[in-house]
Amino acid sequence: MTFLPADLYARIEESMPIACVDFVPVREVDGRREIGLILRDSPHGRVWCHLGGRIQRGETIAVAIRRHCVDTLGLEPVLPLNPQPAYVYEWFPPSVAPTDGTVFGDDPRKHAIGLSFTIALEGDPQPQEEALDFAFFPTDALPENLWPGCRVLFERMGLG
Template structure:
């Protein structure tokens, strides 16, 4: 919904310029031309509601501005937004209006697509003006017909100011919105946006839980394979090392056993490293999903101060070092046996 400031646009670079000089700023429109445009065609806009969420991710508080009222003298509470300039993307328009109204505020828009669309009409051209409840489906704007793409803005703690058309900015519980003096249509916009956000979050949360279960199973499998690999390898290596180190065994048998032990050590190192890296990736993704679902995080690395000095050591590194030693021993046995020194 285009705001009051856009009824009489002003280009900061035109101070002292001849009124007949063409507009210099991108997207800037002469007042008379802007009024003519509003009379003849719908205006594309973006609208958004800043939100704060509870621990479950549900919208708990919404932010509204107090602004002037084209319907009368009393100021009204309203969502934020304004028109989209020619050549401007939706995301850029959202960021521009957020910065113009609340300079310094950190507001992010996580969804690329709007949650809902809203239509705004002057009373005299409202398609439902003959119906018992003419504003059941539309918002009212006495200045123009507008079509707005509506979003929620994730509000982060930050130092900000109130500027532009906003006289004040305050937070309200979602359940209290109906008791406020709102811009006509704002209540419907807020209600629909919050409901659509809840539905999308529910669907997203369900999908995340499915992904979480699959990832948790895969992480458990990788963790099992990380330690299953050296266990099985050691059993085979113990047999091979018995042959490689036996003076009674034939030279060829000792060389073959030592060579197989070397190959087995390298394969074990590669498998342990691969499964360990895959496990780390899965745990990082699990921790991210836990944060998004507002769950207790179980897959972050433990703080070192909670473990003993010996417990802080990475077991995987110790095991890989042991297999490197076994590989070097195999090389030494091959050299000594082949040279006739073993």
């Protein structure tokens, strides 16, 4: 895996889209679908959002999802060998956001291309690193303070 110095990575983020995995733990409780979200500090304040992050050079998509899940919740997700995204969603900073009607999420830090997955978890998630908290929410009762664009992403993934 290649780790870049912070100043170089910041220049890269300003210059090109970043490939990311975005994922949402899903479970059924009493016949109702629930999705797992983390609470985190963000440029939008303290918000609930999906999990994920960038894919590192030499990482498969499955390895990237596992790494982010273990780092954020302390659990290995249940994944097939070659997971396929439920949706591909783009995140833009306001300075380069499209004005042509493209549906996108708001990320003031970077332009990201999010390969978006649903995953299953086994065990008890323990929020760590960026996650201040973790909770499952019924899809029809999501918290109001969602990262801008998450609600649309969940709908596009068939979770709304």
